[in-house]
Amino acid sequence: MPEEPQNIVVCRCEEVELEEIREWIDKGYDTFDELKRVLRVGMGPCQGRGCRDIILREISRRTGTPIAEIPCGTFRPPVKAIKVKVAAKGGDR
Amino acid sequence: MEWQKTADAVVIGGGMMGTCTAYHLAKLGMKNVVLVEKKTVASGATGRCGAAFRAQWGSRLNIEMGKRCIDKFEHMQEETGMDIGLYQNGYLMIGYTEKEVEIFRESVALQNSMGVPSRMIDHDEARAICPGINVDDALGFSYYERDGQADPFLCNIAHQEAAKRLGVKFQKFTEVTGLKVAGGRIKGVVTSRGEIDAPVVVSAAGAWNRHIGDMAGIDFPVVGERHEALITEAVDFDVCPTMLMSFVGDYYIQQRPNGTIIAGCGPNAYTKADHDPEVMGNSWGFLERTAQVLLKVLPRTRNIGITHQWSGMYDLTPDLQPCIGETDEIKGLWLNVSGCRGFMFGAVAGELVAQMIIRGSSDLDISDFHWRRYAQGKKFKDLMVV
Numbered sequence: 519m520p521e522e523p524q525n526i527v528v529c530r531c532e533e534v535e536l537e538e539i540r541e542w543i544d545k546g547y548d549t550f551d552e553l554k555r556v557l558r559v560g561m562g563p564c565q566g567r568g569c570r571d572i573i574l575r576e577i578s579r580r581t582g583t584p585i586a587e588i589p590c591g592t593f594r595p596p597v598k599a600i601k602v603k604v605a606a607k608g609g610d611r
Numbered sequence: 612m613e614w615q616k617t618a619d620a621v622v623i624g625g626g627m628m629g630t631c632t633a634y635h636l637a638k639l640g641m642k643n644v645v646l647v648e649k650k651t652v653a654s655g656a657t658g659r660c661g662a663a664f665r666a667q668w669g670s671r672l673n674i675e676m677g678k679r680c681i682d683k684f685e686h687m688q689e690e691t692g693m694d695i696g697l698y699q700n701g702y703l704m705i706g707y708t709e710k711e712v713e714i715f716r717e718s719v720a721l722q723n724s725m726g727v728p729s730r731m732i733d734h735d736e737a738r739a740i741c742p743g744i745n746v747d748d749a750l751g752f753s754y755y756e757r758d759g760q761a762d763p764f765l766c767n768i769a770h771q772e773a774a775k776r777l778g779v780k781f782q783k784f785t786e787v788t789g790l791k792v793a794g795g796r797i798k799g800v801v802t803s804r805g806e807i808d809a810p811v812v813v814s815a816a817g818a819w820n821r822h823i824g825d826m827a828g829i830d831f832p833v834v835g836e837r838h839e840a841l842i843t844e845a846v847d848f849d850v851c852p853t854m855l856m857s858f859v860g861d862y863y864i865q866q867r868p869n870g871t872i873i874a875g876c877g878p879n880a881y882t883k884a885d886h887d888p889e890v891m892g893n894s895w896g897f898l899e900r901t902a903q904v905l906l907k908v909l910p911r912t913r914n915i916g917i918t919h920q921w922s923g924m925y926d927l928t929p930d931l932q933p934c935i936g937e938t939d940e941i942k943g944l945w946l947n948v949s950g951c952r953g954f955m956f957g958a959v960a961g962e963l964v965a966q967m968i969i970r971g972s973s974d975l976d977i978s979d980f981h982w983r984r985y986a987q988g989k990k991f992k993d994l995m996v997v
Contacts, residue, residue, distance in 0.1 A: 545772075546612075552651050555658055555764035563844050563918045595893050599844055599916030605902035 528576075529569040531562020539573060543580045550574060550591030560591060563599055612782055614804060618645040620811035620968065621800050623787050623823055625650075626657035627763070628953045629815030630770040631961025637777035639969045644778070645809070647785040647802055649819075653767035656817045657954045659891075659923025661840065661863055661875055663854050664955040665702045665758035666727045669718040669995035672979055673932075674725050676956055679975070683958035684761050693769035696762030698868045703732075703740060704753045704995075705857040712751030714994045719753050729755035740853050743911045749857075760854065760865060763954045770958070787816075790827045790944070797827075797943035811968055815947040815961075818889065818924040829940050832982050833948050835889040836927050838878055839897040841920040843912070845870030851909060858997065862904045872912065874901050877997060891922045925951040930990035931997075934982035935960060937967070946982070951997065 526536040560566030578585040622633040625648030633646045666677035706712035789801035799808035814823040818835030851866040864874045881896035928950045966973040
């Protein structure tokens with residue numbers, strides 16, 4: 519059996535590792551938004567594009583809840599970062 | 612979490628005000644405390660707030676609360692055993708009218724008389740504290756370096772974890788749908804998941820307190836008002852080395868220790884999205900207006916990317932001040948509402964309410980915060996408010 523690799527980074531924006539995520543799921547933080555608030559997963563510039571699915575799968579595995587029943591967390595605008603000088607010019611000009 | 616049908620106290624609301632109340636009830640020896648939260652801890656106003664705290668208020672009681680809050684934040688890691696992202700980088704209040712500067716001056720004098728060494732500063736010192744700031748059109752400033760910021764999520768969660776260790780039960784995704792009252796006394800709560808009988812119920816539901824009051828036929832003087840905020844990508848740390856805030860200018864700007872910059876303003880500074888003000892939501896008008904403020908006040912932010920915008924609910928009271936105490940109508944039913952500063956005041960307000968419930972009195976007399984003042988035609992005056 520290959521050993522489970524250590525220090526797997528799941529959220530690259532905020533450098534959060536799988537072990538930390540598992541630890542907090544086991545403490546009862548079993549929705550994406552709760553993990554976001556305690557570990558900052560999904561709060562970086564990618565908005566969870568990289569980590570959300572992995573984390574939802576991990577919650578499902580550890581709690582036995584089907585993945586479709588786990589709240590998938592909030593998505594916030596803007597979809598991609600907008601420079602301050604661009605946003606300041608307004609949307610319809 | 613297993614359901615229990617009785618408790619010594621039920622706290623409604625898992626923001627900073629409610630979580631700290633539950634924590635301090637348990638810390639003062641109450642054995643069986645249950646907190647019910649419609650969603651999850653820090654999902655309402657606390658987790659969406661501007662993350663800052665200050666002693667620069669304009670009335671004696673608020674300054675005393677602010678001082679005590681700063682002490683709480685400075686010791687919160689020891690108290691709860693969790694890092695709370697404390698960063699005391701000061702508040703720079705920026706005045707754009709003679710009247711606003713005069714309010715700063717009077718407030719600083721009052722703060723100084725109460726042991727808060729805040730001070731009025733000039734343009735040169737403002738520029739030294741925040742190099743690159745454009746304050747050519749400002750008229751005056753006040754500053755206090757012990758004001759600062761912390762991570763609202765972590766402060767809230769740290770109290771949840773500490774409260775759990777003291778035996779407090781947290782019931783998430785549990786919405787209060789009714790209050791049980793008999794003979795002028797509170798008897799418990801009815802929720803979406805069942806009933807809990809308890810002789811003490813503390814309503815700490817922020818902007819949603821009014822709905823709790825309605826369940827008992829009591830007018831809790833609180834309405835919700837959506838405020839928006841944005842955050843940028845992480846950049847060099849000294850882009851905004853202190854909290855910038857102006858009441859007349861209607862903005863706040865601050866940089867978190869991780870390099871991201873948070874900025875926000877009140878809801879009347881831009882064209883809002885067309886929907887219910889008590890519902891969360893984001894508007895382009897906010898993004899545009901706040902980007903313009905950033906560009907004007909801190910021009911070097913021009914090429915920084917805005918990565919997220921969000922909104923939160925202010926718990927507005929008629930004088931924008933806290934409403935805290937036991938209801939006159941129903942014994943055992945308490946209201947703990949901050950008046951738009953639950954993150955800031957929560958740790959202190961929670962402790963004082965817990966003391967009043969358990970001992971019948973608190974270390975600091977906060978009876979002036981009781982909302983019966985409105986029925987008496989009085990308002991609590993403090994002009995250092997957003």
